[in-house]
Amino acid sequence: MSDMTAIRLPLTVLALVLGVAACQPAGAPTSAEAQAAATIPGTAGGASPFSEAAIWDGEVDACRGQAPVADDCLARAMQAAKASPQAIAAAHQLGAQGNPGYVSAWREQDGVGIATIEYPFRANTNEGTLLVDSAGHTVDVDADVLPEMSRADATVKPFLDAHPEATPFAPAEASGSEAQPDGGVRLIYGTPMRTCHACADVGRLRVAYDFDAQRRFAGKQILDLR
Structure with a gap:
């Protein structure tokens, strides 16, 4: 084999490598980047961003x-302030639902997450509550009550017959909880009528608001109005 042939083979291999690299989409994540994204709540992994880390x-x-x-603008402000990835992801999810806001507080009750949400751009009712079940699903206690x-x-x-003009006015407030026979829990919220x-x-x-023994959301029902 001549020296020219010996040189040509590595160059051919190099050309193939460069050709493959050129076919990759610009900005395509590496496998390491994809894995990192999958572990950040609210991104590719699909996990809920709502937790204490989202405050x-x-x-x-x-x-x-x-x-x-x-x-x-809120997303940019949070990024500039070095908010956590979970906080930014939670705000993004709220914004995507048409409710720009962020998690301002977090607590748990009987295994159910309770996120206090600040809605800074609303004219009224700047605070709300989301119940977060074990699967990461959220329930807005002010929505369609x-x-x-x-x-x-x-x-x-x-x-309603006695007060035909009355309607619910958020925010709802926690008014108790009850253990359920199947190991679940019921969280009760009250909303003023005006x-x-x-x-x-x-x-x-x-x-x-009912949650089963695994703290998955099981449904809601009106208890009373008086």
């Missing part, structure tokens, strides 16, 4: 009045 408390005044891009189809139910109809935002309460709607 953040920072300055967002510069983002006020920037709707509908307030959530983008009195569905239209339930208004004819005997549990609520007498009150005829206007500044009006006095005329009643209170109590809603139960």
Whole structure:
């Protein structure tokens, strides 16, 4: 074999390597990067970002009045303030649902996560609560607490007949818990009923949120309205 042939073979191999590299999409993550992303809650791994690690408390005044891009501004503010990946992922999830905000506090009750959410860009009701089950699913205790189809139910109809203008006004507040026979737990939240935002309460709607023995969300139901 000539010296020229001996040189040509390594060059051919090098060309093949460079060709393969050129075919990779620009910015494609390496296997190590993909693995890292899979372990960060709220990214490729699919885990819930809501936990104690998602708590953040920072300055967002510069983002006020920037709707509908307030959530983008919030993300930049959190990144600049070195918020945790979980905090940023949780805020991103809230923004994607049309509710720009961030986790301001976290606690657990009977195995169920309870995240306090700060909604800094709302005109009213700047604080809310998400219940987080063992699978990472979240339940907003202020969302659809009195569905239209339930208004004819005997549990609520007498009150609504007497107060036809009354409606639930968030935020709901924790009002107790009950152990369930199957090992599950029921968390109870109460929401004031008013005829206007500044009006006095005329009643209170109590809603139960049930979780099974593994603390997976099992459903909710209206307990009473009086």
